[in-house]
Amino acid sequence: MRTLKRKLLGLVAPVLLLAAWDYVTRRELFSPQLLPPSEMLLETWWDMQTSGELALNMRVSLCRVAGGFALGAALGFALGTAMATCKAVDDYLGPLFNTVRQVPIVGWLPFLIVWLGIGELFKVAFISLGALIPMALKTYEGIKAVSPGFLELARVFEFGRFRQLTKIMLPSALPSLLIGLRLSLSEAWMLVVAAELVVASVGIGNTMTVARRLFQTDVVLVSVIAIAITGYLGNALLALLEARLLASRRPTCAQ
Amino acid sequence: MKKILGTLLAVAAAIATFGVAPGFAADHPKVIRIGQPSGSYGKAVSLGPVGEIQVKDLFDQEFKKDGIKLEVNNIKTAGPGCNEALANNALDFANLGDLPAVAGFAGGLKTRAVAATRGGNTYVAVPIDSPITNLKQLKGKKIGVSLGTYMHAAGLKILADNGLSENDVTFFNMDNATVLTAIAAKEVEAAFISSDAITLRTRGVARVLYSTQGKPVFYQNAGALIVREEFVRKYPDIVKRFLKVWVKASQLHSFDKRAAQKLDSRVGTPLTTLQEDQQGQSNLYLNSPKFDEQWLSHDRRSIALFKAKRLIRKSFDPEKEWIDRSFLDAALRELNLENFWPDYDVNGNPKKK
Amino acid sequence: MEKLGTLKVNSLSKGFGPKGQGLKVLDDVNLTVEPGEFISIVGQSGCGKTTFLRLVVGLESDYQGEILLDGKRLNGPDLERGVVFQDHRLLPWLTVEKNVGLGLKNAGKGEARRKVQEHIELVGLKGYEKHYPHQLSGGMSQRAAIARALVNRPQILMLDEPLGALDALTRMYMHQELERIWRQEGITMIMVTHDMDEAIFLSDRVVIMSSRPGTIKKIMPVKLARPRDRASIEFARIKEELLEEFHLHTETPFAYSI
Ligand SMILES: Nc1ncnc2c1ncn2[C@@H]1O[C@H](COP(=O)(O)OP(=O)(O)O)[C@@H](O)[C@H]1O
Ligand SMILES: [Mg+2]
Numbered sequence: 001m002r003t004l005k006r007k008l009l010g011l012v013a014p015v016l017l018l019a020a021w022d023y024v025t026r027r028e029l030f031s032p033q034l035l036p037p038s039e040m041l042l043e044t045w046w047d048m049q050t051s052g053e054l055a056l057n058m059r060v061s062l063c064r065v066a067g068g069f070a071l072g073a074a075l076g077f078a079l080g081t082a083m084a085t086c087k088a089v090d091d092y093l094g095p096l097f098n099t100v101r102q103v104p105i106v107g108w109l110p111f112l113i114v115w116l117g118i119g120e121l122f123k124v125a126f127i128s129l130g131a132l133i134p135m136a137l138k139t140y141e142g143i144k145a146v147s148p149g150f151l152e153l154a155r156v157f158e159f160g161r162f163r164q165l166t167k168i169m170l171p172s173a174l175p176s177l178l179i180g181l182r183l184s185l186s187e188a189w190m191l192v193v194a195a196e197l198v199v200a201s202v203g204i205g206n207t208m209t210v211a212r213r214l215f216q217t218d219v220v221l222v223s224v225i226a227i228a229i230t231g232y233l234g235n236a237l238l239a240l241l242e243a244r245l246l247a248s249r250r251p252t253c254a255q
Numbered sequence: 256m257k258k259i260l261g262t263l264l265a266v267a268a269a270i271a272t273f274g275v276a277p278g279f280a281a282d283h284p285k286v287i288r289i290g291q292p293s294g295s296y297g298k299a300v301s302l303g304p305v306g307e308i309q310v311k312d313l314f315d316q317e318f319k320k321d322g323i324k325l326e327v328n329n330i331k332t333a334g335p336g337c338n339e340a341l342a343n344n345a346l347d348f349a350n351l352g353d354l355p356a357v358a359g360f361a362g363g364l365k366t367r368a369v370a371a372t373r374g375g376n377t378y379v380a381v382p383i384d385s386p387i388t389n390l391k392q393l394k395g396k397k398i399g400v401s402l403g404t405y406m407h408a409a410g411l412k413i414l415a416d417n418g419l420s421e422n423d424v425t426f427f428n429m430d431n432a433t434v435l436t437a438i439a440a441k442e443v444e445a446a447f448i449s450s451d452a453i454t455l456r457t458r459g460v461a462r463v464l465y466s467t468q469g470k471p472v473f474y475q476n477a478g479a480l481i482v483r484e485e486f487v488r489k490y491p492d493i494v495k496r497f498l499k500v501w502v503k504a505s506q507l508h509s510f511d512k513r514a515a516q517k518l519d520s521r522v523g524t525p526l527t528t529l530q531e532d533q534q535g536q537s538n539l540y541l542n543s544p545k546f547d548e549q550w551l552s553h554d555r556r557s558i559a560l561f562k563a564k565r566l567i568r569k570s571f572d573p574e575k576e577w578i579d580r581s582f583l584d585a586a587l588r589e590l591n592l593e594n595f596w597p598d599y600d601v602n603g604n605p606k607k608k
Numbered sequence: 609m610e611k612l613g614t615l616k617v618n619s620l621s622k623g624f625g626p627k628g629q630g631l632k633v634l635d636d637v638n639l640t641v642e643p644g645e646f647i648s649i650v651g652q653s654g655c656g657k658t659t660f661l662r663l664v665v666g667l668e669s670d671y672q673g674e675i676l677l678d679g680k681r682l683n684g685p686d687l688e689r690g691v692v693f694q695d696h697r698l699l700p701w702l703t704v705e706k707n708v709g710l711g712l713k714n715a716g717k718g719e720a721r722r723k724v725q726e727h728i729e730l731v732g733l734k735g736y737e738k739h740y741p742h743q744l745s746g747g748m749s750q751r752a753a754i755a756r757a758l759v760n761r762p763q764i765l766m767l768d769e770p771l772g773a774l775d776a777l778t779r780m781y782m783h784q785e786l787e788r789i790w791r792q793e794g795i796t797m798i799m800v801t802h803d804m805d806e807a808i809f810l811s812d813r814v815v816i817m818s819s820r821p822g823t824i825k826k827i828m829p830v831k832l833a834r835p836r837d838r839a840s841i842e843f844a845r846i847k848e849e850l851l852e853e854f855h856l857h858t859e860t861p862f863a864y865s866i
Contacts, residue, residue, distance in 0.1 A: 149695065153710075155667060156667070156690075158711075171701045171702075249700050249701055
């Protein structure tokens with residue numbers, strides 16, 4: 001009951017926003033090409049839906065996000081784990097990693113284009129680079145934050161490195177890993193749009209570029225909303241996964 | 256101290272520039288801002304009538320007495336970028352190709368078309384060692400194009416003639432300068448570009464697979480000088496006088512083709528490229544500001560095509576909803592140039608009087 | 609010849625800080641623990657009880673002196689020496705059953721399950737196999753930790769104030785349980801505690817430590833028949849004797865350590 005009430009609270013801000021939007025567009029406080037009225041948006045949405053262009057472009061972008069996210073999160077996880085558990089790796093790669101992550105990912109665009117061209121490889125690489133960083137960071141932090149008491153437990157039970165990692169470090173770092181996943185996913189969504197804005201033929205980012213080039217503000221807005229909703233759903237899915245995985249993790253009352 | 260003084264001065268200057276006397280500003284603007292697509296070479300000079308206006312000082316002759324200045328914005332993102340600037344009220348006039356002009360109006364931009372512009376071939380260029388030998392082979396290929404420009408529109412027409420649609424190829428949106436490097440670097444397999452294709456060919460990095468030269472005029476660009484409706488409403492007299500300047504410039508650009516090309520080559524396009532591009536085309540035709548049969552039929556057909564290709568979502572009647580001939584007609588009458596340019600028929604041939 | 613499983617600590621000293629040369633925590637500790645013995649260590653907070661236990665477990669290095677098990681020097685932790693930490697250290701993401709089986713080595717699947725079940729029953733947690741730590745009370749958590757430490761059948765089990773956080777009643781119940789387990793398993797137990805009753809109730813010998821630096825003040829044998837009666841006069845007498853040790857040799861009143 002209370003959770004339902006709290007969920008409903010989350011709707012207040014969007015509804016208010018929509019109402020304000022409706023008011024503003026009805027009174028024509030902004031010209032329609034700057035802020036299309038809501039019924040025009042619905043119309044455009046329906047049009048894009050029935051023509052299949054929304055589905056097609058979202059699917060293509062989703063595939064890129066999925067590919068880049070999977071690759072980036074996996075590599076980030078591996079890198080974070082290696083740096084957190086192996087001092088030599090941390091010494092060798094830590095400074096490089098910390099320097100690279102200061103550069104906004106978009107800054108790598110020109111290089112990636114020169115190295116990888118403008119095809120799918122470039123896009124997936126670009127997205128995975130962006131997805132890698134938060135995942136590596138959160139993996140590293142999570143493992144570094146493992147309670148020393150638990151690590152002693154591993155020593156007492158004579159765990160090897162692998163068992164120490166799989167039985168103690170990773171489970172303990174799980175909440176942090178899940179945050180890393182969420183950050184990675186939202187980064188992936190941001191970057192797919194960025195990549196497609198630069199060069200693409202299909203994809204929702206491309207739809208936005210073309211629409212912007214053709215002065216179809218309504219199409220741009222529908223695309224933005226579609227991305228927002230999909231991103232929200234993706235995040236909600238991860239939240240669900242998180243809730244399931246962390247269900248047993250409540251602070252013990254017996255400390 | 257010096258810094259504070261400098262800031263104060265700057266503020267004072269800003270107040271002086273942007274006006275504290277609204278009553279005065281209502282009569283006429285301090286500056287008229289015109290936008291047009293910049294060339295592929297990024298130079299801060301313009302071709303066509305705007306170039307003539309700049310070189311021959313035509314604007315100042317008309318407006319200096321009122322203290323009105325001309326601000327020319329060469330916009331790198333081409334026509335689509337001009338539309339965005341118009342939407343932000345950052346431009347008053349824009350010299351646009353057919354697709355951006357139509358798309359802007361269809362997209363809700365409140366503009367008026369006040370003079371016709373035309374000319375502008377589209378080329379299909381491929382990398383020098385490309386195996387592509389005919390247009391049908393473009394199927395499934397990566398094509399670089401500056402989306403939303405007249406070249407995009409012409410490209411769709413060219414594809415359609417060869418039984419292809421935009422879904423059979425992969426468009427990569429790039430600004431004009433980027434398309435040129437992309438084709439040279441073979442990042443795209445073909446490109447829909449302007450006469451820059453000739454320059455690329457001369458440099459030995461590209462082959463011209465096709466051009467709209469000598470094709471029916473529908474394949475070429477036919478754009479418009481457009482102006483914000485609000486600007487028209489506020490300053491109808493200024494619009495009228497600006498059109499006088501514009502028509503005069505168009506006339507100057509119509510006289511000697513060679514001189515016109517020379518002026519245009521200031522933007523960076525080699526003279527030889529311009530010569531080859533415009534070979535066989537009447538300079539009079541290229542510079543006519545008239546909304547004649549040719550222009551109108553081009554525009555109507557374009558609108559229908561754009562609608563069918565979903566480049567615009569709303570169709571409209573240019574004659575009834577968009578064009579305002581009054582300023583052009585007044586300028587032609589005043590300058591006694593009503594018969595300087597012939598009216599061209601649907602096929603672009605001068606109509607017999 | 610000593611019996612198998614004899615722990616010998618000879619002039620053990622330990623300091624923290626650079627290379628163990630800093631603050632001296634333990635100084636010249638000597639102790640021999642017979643196999644099957646129940647030893648309690650009592651002493652003021654901060655006197656080095658935990659440090660001593662950790663040294664014997666093998667979690668601390670850089671010490672002077674010797675710690676010998678059957679005449680051999682210790683080299684890091686070993687499954688032969690189990691430990692129950694002061695905080696139970698159950699992994700919150702594992703069920704009781706998984707926690708108990710955490711350290712199990714060299715056992716086939718069926719055997720592992722049997723051993724885990726056996727030890728869960730030993731500590732009286734039958735029926736709580738699938739519970740998570742946060743669903744257990746403090747006493748149950750400590751019992752699960754004891755089961756986990758016992759599952760590899762160590763020769764020596766070390767317990768660091770295992771019942772410190774429990775209420776008096778539960779603690780008394782746990783005393784009986786611990787004694788039962790100790791007897792049933794027949795292993796050595798070394799327990800740190802600050803509860804005199806607990807020490808007397810369970811131990812064969814009580815080791816009294818003084819602090820700064822930690823040394824063994826006295827070792828007091830408890831020669832009472834088991835199970836012991838807390839209300840008996842002998843019990844009270846031993847307790848008085850024990851307390852006297854503290855009153856006589858510390859200026860500050862006795863401070864409990866947790
Ligand atoms: N890792 C350590 N580094 C420095 N000092 C420590 C460390 N562990 C314990 N000490 C110090 O050693 C002393 C004894 O600690 P401890 O063995 O935990 O005492 P007890 O368990 O008897 O309360 C304390 O003064 C404590 O501050
Ligand atoms: Mg302690």
